[in-house]
Amino acid sequence: MHYQYKFAKILSIKEREKDEAFNVYNQAVKKFEEAAEKLYGLLKKKEDLESFQSERLVNGIHVQEMRHHQHFIYNLEKTINHYQQIVINARNHMNFYQEKLMEKNIEVKKYEKIKEKDFTNFTENMKLLEGKQMDDISIQQYMSRGS
Template sequence: MRFQYAFQKIVDLKNNERTQAEWVLSQAIGQLNSEKESLASLHSAKEEMQQELFAVTAGKTTISQLKLLQHYVDHIDQQIVLKNEHVEQAQKVVLTKQEHLTDKMVEEKVWNKAKEKAFRNFTEKLMKQEQQALDEMATNRFQRML
């Protein structure tokens, strides 16, 4: 006799949901990493522009040139502020996806535990039937000997 769990499709569904939640989380983490890399590149661009601005101020330059460079540094600052907001949003998404994954893992574990319990009950029942059959065979043998 073979064990067949009546709710196997639900166990499979919960497994698939957990797998999908893992994929979604990995995508969210990838997006967060992308945002962080973009923020780092903005910081390095700002640093380069500030160095160029300092270098230009050391020599002879026009006010319009200085204003242009300062305007570009201010623009990068605005981009950094926006990118920081994007990073925070991406971090919130990652946290949400982690919580979702945790929920799916708990659901899957509940159904797996139920399946394991059903399998244990099945095994116990099967062993009890086998023991009864062996006891009956032993009783029949003993009666034949008398």
């Protein structure tokens, strides 16, 4: 007699759901990282531009060139604000999918724990059955010798 787990199909479905949740989570992490890298690049560009503008102010700069830099920084700040929102949204999505993944993981662990307990019960029952069969065989042998 071999072991058959009664919830095997459910366990495989839950594992598939967990794998899907893991893939979705990884995609959310990737989107978050891409948005964060883009934001970092924009912040770095703004910092470099402000540093360049400070150096130019020390050496002297035309008003028109200063206006051009200020306008560029203003547009860069708008883009930075936009990407900050994208990063916040991406982080929220990532956290949401992380929680979903954790829930799926917990479900799978529950079914695996049930499977472990069920298998332990199965092996104990098999040992008891084997013991009874051995007792029956011993009694039959004793009875056949005694007659």
